[in-house]
Amino acid sequence: MTTPKFAQIKQFIVDKISSATWQENQRVPSENELSNQFSVSRMTARRALSELTEAGILTRSQGLGTFVASFKSQSSLLEIKNIADEVKERNGNYSCTVLALESLPAITSIAIALGIKVNSTVYRSVLLHNENTKPLQIEERFVNPTFATQYLQQNFTLLTPHEYLSNVAPLTQATHTVEAIMPNKQMCQWLNLSSQEPCLQLIRRTWSSNGIVSYARLVSPGSKYRLGGHLTFKNNN
Known part of the structure; x- marks a missing residue:
């Protein structure tokens, strides 16, 4: 073709x-x-x-x-946190449902996002993060196997992909894109939305010192999730 x-x-x-x-x-x-x-x-x-x-x-x-684009970390604007820790900080009970964990050939858009050749093998996970048994966030992540050879063998009900990747390929850089979207039928089912309400979508790419590690899409109901940050400005006087 x-x-x-x-x-x-x-x-x-x-x-x-x-x-x-x-x-x-x-x-x-x-x-x-x-x-x-x-x-x-x-x-x-x-x-x-x-x-x-x-x-x-x-x-x-x-x-x-x-x-x-600049590939420098935007953590000063948007801190990268482990969602399990976020839930626990709110005294919530965190749990995770694994919806997919597989190996597949990279389509063009994923290959470009990970900086690899089209049809190269990538790992894909789809997780549903829950707070107090209620759906909080869908995480679809594509991982370069070069940096996480044992990714598919992990039990992501016990640790998050963020935790695992931080251990095997420590984060050095990241980019974020945030936008409001309308969820599709599958997203509504996973997030237990009775009707289509706007969701917050975050696209994130992460790097280790040796290259691009993962490309993730995080989707959360607008009524249940928000992003925040803190900026410190230097006094030039």
């Missing part, structure tokens, strides 16, 4: 970033430049850039262009 042109452009850009040919904050070719280089329409080039921007790999600035 022939790889679609927009996917070829995405892989080209990711390869340039993964090989360090293009550095953080470096400007990438424009829609016009990519459309000429790959002999495609501007719409096709725009789709490639837009999807990479949505994945947090690129960032776009109106009037300036598209740039390689």
Whole structure:
């Protein structure tokens, strides 16, 4: 099967970033430049850039262009916490339901997010985190087996993926994208939502010192979950 042109452009850009040919904050070719280089329409080039921007790999600035996103940790804005610890801090009773734990070939979007080749083996887990037996958050995570060879052998009712990965591939960097979404039918069933209410979706990629470890999507009902942070500003006086 022939790889679609927009996917070829995405892989080209990711390869340039993964090989360090293009550095953080470096400007990438424009829609016009990519459309000429790959002999495609501007719409096709725009789709490639837009999807990479949505994945947090690129960032776009109106009037300036598209740039390689910074992969520095955003913990000063959004602290990465273990959800089990969050529940316990509220004196809640944490539990987890494992919905899926499997090995599968990486589709294009996942391969790009993890910086690996399309159809490479990845590990996938889908967990339902509960507080006081009530559904709190769906976690779908894709993991690069290179950094967590025993991922599929873990009992995630006893420890979270965050805990396990922090031990075998200590977190050094992370990116986050947060948005409001409407859940699909499956999400409503898992989260026990009687009707479709807005949910909070967090897309997170994490790095260890040797590369991208995981790509996760965390979805929580808007009425049950919130994100917060604390900023400290230096006094220049």
